[in-house]
Amino acid sequence: MTETELPAALAEPVTRVGGGWTSLLVVANIGLWLGIYAPIQVLLPEQAELLDSANKELVFGVVMGVGAVVSLFANPLVGLASDRTRSRFGRRHPWTLLGALVGAIGLVILALAPNVVVMTIGWCVVQAGLNGMLATLTSALPDRVPVAQRAEIGGLVGISQMLGTVLGAVLVTVVVTSVRSGYLACALVVVAGVLGFVLRTKDPALPRTWKPANSRRAAVAELWVSPRAHPDFAWAWGCHFLIILGNALGTYYLLFFLKDAVHYPDPDTGLLIMMGLYGVALVIGGLTVGRLSDRSGNRKRYVQLAAVVMAAAAFILTGWQTWPAALLAAPLLGVGFGAYWAVALAILTQVLPTAQDRAKDLGVVNLANLLPQVIAPLLAIVILAGLGGYPSLFAAAGLVTLAAGCLIAGVRTVR
Helix, strand or coil: CCHHHCCHHHCCCCCCCCHHHHHHHHHHHHHHHHHHHHHHHHHHHHHHHHHCHHHHHHHHHHHHHHHHHHHHHHHHHHHHHHHCCCCCCCCCHHHHHHHHHHHHHHHHHHHHCCCHHHHHHHHHHHHHHHHHHHHHHHHHHHHHCCHHHHHHHHHHHHHHHHHHHHHHHHHHHHHCCCHHHHHHHHHHHHHHHHHHHHHHCCCCCCCCCCCCCCCHHHHHHCCCCCCCCCHHHHHHHHHHHHHHHHHHHHHCCHHHHHHHCCCCCCHHHHHHHHHHHHHHHHHHHHHHHHHHHHHHCCCHHHHHHHHHHHHHHHHHHHHCCCHHHHHHHHHHHHHHHHHHHHHHHHHHHHCCCCCCCHHHHHHHHHHHHHHHHHHHHHHHHHHHHHCCHHHHHHHHHHHHHHHHHHHHHHCCCCC
């Protein structure tokens, strides 16, 4: 088929999505991000300290890095598989549910892990399942949401990431207080969150007679998207990668930062307070900028503004490792990241190479989310050990984020 003869499931959406569909998507994303960030922010660092207190930073970094390598393969490959699925239940929903179940199994393995090796295996299973789920949930935006509504819905997706992060911190520091029960609670939330979206929303199926334009082997080869053939996609991808890398450098080690640099008496509670401030600000930034961007059609200037605000938050912590500085930096980072996430998803879905490979191409986009999970812990270990400690770590986060704001200027087909 040519691009103009694609099945209805692959057509560019023109009907605005309603509140019910959006709410179920947000809930599914909350469960997804809670399953990822409650371990990253709280459970994995605490488990690393329990299993090897003398080398906790190294253990945490290695576990994160190995898990992220798994996610690099899971996300685009599940996206590719869903693009070609012709099940009567739809293309995305079967993979979304399977990803949630695999992720939950990985969280149970983590809950029972007696040593670092099993801990690493468990996190790899979590990353495989939840990143497959991420590939299909992200595809809902170009599958179902018209261009003129994408920044608004993208902002809500960004808010769901924040809510998953904050609610996850609350769940594993207030509601349940042991590492084992925290992992098990996360597993339940992941599965419960996705069921409503899978069971209550439509997932248009591909016709049984539809044949993809290329084979699976050729499609795997096309996981590489040529920057020369698709320059706008390349510029947007590079910006997204640097934003996520800067955010990872600035947030992954916050629990240890509060404990070892700020010397806050209750680091878990301190992290929860920071996440609360971050979350409120992210909601404000995401909703406000998403609507402004949809009305004006402008995207790039909001990305650049968001990068400046996020970098400012990092530079505050570069100069001052104090509790008041942390309270100031948290909402700045939140409002910047919320604003960025709303506009980023709109830009990224507008520069996708083809309609029939949306999930595969968004899997490539999601590599920009995942590669920082490999790179940031390794960089952080080097910086914390011998390049100036936490001030240098936050300075690196700020500089990387500013560089992201420069890259977005290369996109030509989106204002």
